[in-house]
Amino acid sequence: MNVLEEWTALVCRELGIDPARVDRAAVLDLTRDVAHGVTRPAAPLTAYLVGLAQGAGTAPPDAVERLSRMAGDWGRATAETLGDS
Template identity: 80%
Template structure:
């Protein structure tokens, strides 16, 4: 078991989460896209916000795909937003 697997298992145990429900690679890919497409500090914040939404039952099924798409389009979106002012 590598450090990341061990950490994930221990955190899941501590928080009462079934580790089988954690798609570690999906979350790591999301945070990578956000860190590179938006800003590094936005990556953990986005993962946290996704967790809050899922915990509250309000996250859409395709939430990760939508967030990754938003991060990929961030440069264009912010340019368009800035041009509208």
């Protein structure tokens, strides 16, 4: 078991989460996309917001994929928005 797996297992136990429900790869991919496409501090915040939405039952099933796409389009979308002023 590597450090990331150990940490995930420990946090899941502490928070009462079934580790089988954690898609570590999806979360890491999302945070990478946001960190590179938007800004680094947005990555953990986005992961936290997805978790809140999941817990509240308001996150769409494809939330992670949609947010990854949004992060990839961020530069273009921002340029278009700034061009509208």
